[in-house]
Every structure is written in C-alpha cells, then in structure tokens.
Amino acid sequence: MYKTISTNDGSNTLYSSQYNQHYHNINDGAIFETLTKHVIPAITFHKNRHELNILDICYGLGYNTLGTLYYLKTNNLKIKVNIYSPELNKKLVKSLKDFDYPKEFSNLKHIIKCISEDLYYKDEQIEIKVFFKDARVLLKDLNIKFDVIYQDAFSSEVNNELWTKEYFSLLYNLCNDDSIITTYSVATPVRLSMYEAGFYIYEYIPYKRKQTLAFKKQQNLLGKYVDMELKKTRNPSAKALYDR
Template identity: 45%
Template structure:
C-alpha cells in the first residue's frame, strides 16, 4: 500500500475492492465507499458521458476536481478498452498540491496499471502529453481556473466534495461559469442528486436528467440540449412540490 497516508489523508478500502481515501480536512471520502471508487467513476461519470460523446474527433474534459485521479484514469481505461481514436484533452483543477505529489504512492486498481507512468508524470510535473492524451492539473482555485475557458468542454465531471463540505463548487454562480466553459452540446455528470444542485443547473439553462444505474445509487446528468436516450427530471414538478427550495448561492 506504499506510503500514501499522511496527516490529512487515510487510505480506505471501498466495497468494489478498489481503494479510496478519507480527507480529514473535509471529513469526507473521495468516493462512495458503498458504491466503490472504481465503479463510481465509471458508472456515474465515464460511461454516461462517453455514451453521448465518444464519436467526436477531439474531446475536451473538465474534471472537477482531480482528487485521487480516478475519473481521469477511468477515462483512459475506457478509451483503451473500447479502442477509441479521439484525441482526449483533460483539464483538472486541484487545490491540494501535496495530494497530487503523493499519488505516485497510491494503490490504484489493477485496471490502471498500464497508466502508472502517467500517474508518475502528473505527480511530478502536473502535465502529461502524448499523441492521444493531454492531461493538465492546475494546482489552485477551481473557480478561477474554470473562468479561463469559454465554449471549451464537451464533458464536465462535476465531482467535488459535497455541497455541505465544499459549497463554493456547487452554487448558482459557479454553474453559470461552468455553462460558459462548456460547449452548447456538452454534458455534465455528477454523483449529486440534491435538489439544490439540480436547481443550480436548471436555473442556468441546463436540462437535468437522471442517471439510473443498476446496483448503485442514481446520479445526475445535465446538458443545454436534449439527450434523447436519457430520462429527463421534471424540474418544474420538483419546484412546485418544493416551493421553498433554492439553489446554493455565493
């Protein structure tokens, strides 16, 4: 298990057999220990996003936030397993520089073994590039980083710590910046099904969808355009049933 644990992080085995970590600073795990770290990344983020987006020649992804890197690495795993040919560009903010540098010591699932050299490069330099992948970790404030981009992203993995622990990355104003950074036909994925989160998306012009997954808890998809194969959440009905509900605000 190497030397990943420190005063702020503790490695934890999740129920699908993959390891996640507990953040003592945020008092939360990086993934659902019940759903499993690997399963959560694939089924709540990668699978639904690429079901919609994989036919593009180039795919730009915003991974909020990098954390342990599961969403990025699960994307590479999916790419290789399905013999995709798109160029992938992944941009990911992460506030914790110490965490990023320690990831070379993290115990990842065996499915990520072929990407160890990428993990090492990202841990040491924050950037990896080859003919197929460009990956950039920005160490700093995610909201400042998001504002650097306009009409850029095909996919957004909205995977920050929960609204109760990290509210700044779930507000109405934050989702306005996310909308500006996304392409019109882009898709956002998130584990959160909280009404306040969905209201933040809906109030910014997103159509909200339910990602129903057998064996693990539901999650949310959102886009500014109709996605035919997805089940829409009736947000007007939700609002009428919860008239006092509001999105989080800055």
C-alpha cells in the first residue's frame, strides 16, 4: 500500500496506492513543505501567544506535528502546544517508530516512539493526542477551541469529505476568533467551500508556491485578501464542494 520516496530536500515521504498520491510534494520536499506551508505561517501569526491548541488534519507521517515541535525547539520558543490529530490508518502510525525521518527530527525520537506505541505524548511544553477515528466523527465529538488548524488531507479529488462546505463548517465551529487554517490547496472550489462556511480567504506565497490561509476575521499580517464574491462574479461556473 505504501512506497518510501525520497523528496528533493532529502527527507522521505510515502506514496499511497490507496489514494494514488504522495503524502508530500516531492519537488518541494517533505520537511520544507511542512515548515513553509504550515508551521511557520501558523507560529508567525500567533507569535505573541503562550499556548496554542492545534488540530492536525490528518496525522499521516506526523510531519506537521513533529515539524511544529522542531520549529519551537530550534527557535527557542516557549509556546506550549496541545496537538490533536485524527488518523484512520492505525497500521501506519504504529509503524512510524521505524520510519526514516529527516535529521531535523533526530531529537524527537522519544516522542515519535511514544506516539507510535501509545498515540500520546506529554511533557511540560507539549501534549499530543492521536485518535484512530474518522476526522469528521472526531470533530463532532471534540469540545475544544483551536488556534491553528493544519488542513493537510489528501486532495479533494480523492478525499472529498475533508474539503466540503459542511466539513469546513465543522472546523468553523471549533475555531477561536483569531484562528488560522493553513492548507496547500489553492483550488477555487476548496476556497469557495471555506468561504461559504464563514472564513475569510487569503493567498500566501511563503517561498515557491501559492497556498491558502483562512481566518474567522480579517487580518493584515499574512497573505493577500481574496475577494471571493468577486471571484464568483468573474467565474460563475465555479462551485463550492458539498457532501455527496
């Protein structure tokens, strides 16, 4: 079901035959993509916070969660993080203690092992919980408000249920007023789904590629505001994604 692939920055990812997609953009690199598309914009936006609740959709190889810890430790940031992450593939998570992670994660091996074996890790700065549960079921069960959401599921072409207006409505209800959602997708239907759920949409170019950021309130720190009403006027055939 999986094949290990070396990406352009030297870090490894997997190819999923079930979804016919890689877990990361192999041309950008797994660790590069994690840091630039998710971790850095999220932490930059919340640079003055002392504690963050983070929702990592979905855990997969754990790069976004581990990349967050790496970035905090490397930059000596004293932000406490509570990370929650759904993941359907129990076998995959259980195997990650043996996965060949990049050197950047070498000081996180004890955390990788704990998550792989117990789905849980906690110390004075970090708490991580992984749930073997359908993401949408978990979202309905959670009674937590999030400051950061890493929207990093497989693409809408193969994983439609995690990109629809109804799905983003679930996220909206779990977001604090100053929450940030990071995602690699720049597809108009995805942005419309987020917009119709109530989010303000921004285009952000961290280094190589455009990406999307979403907020419950307008902000002027990251990205360029995208007027979705104007987009709809200019492209009337574009539609949001909805549950089938």
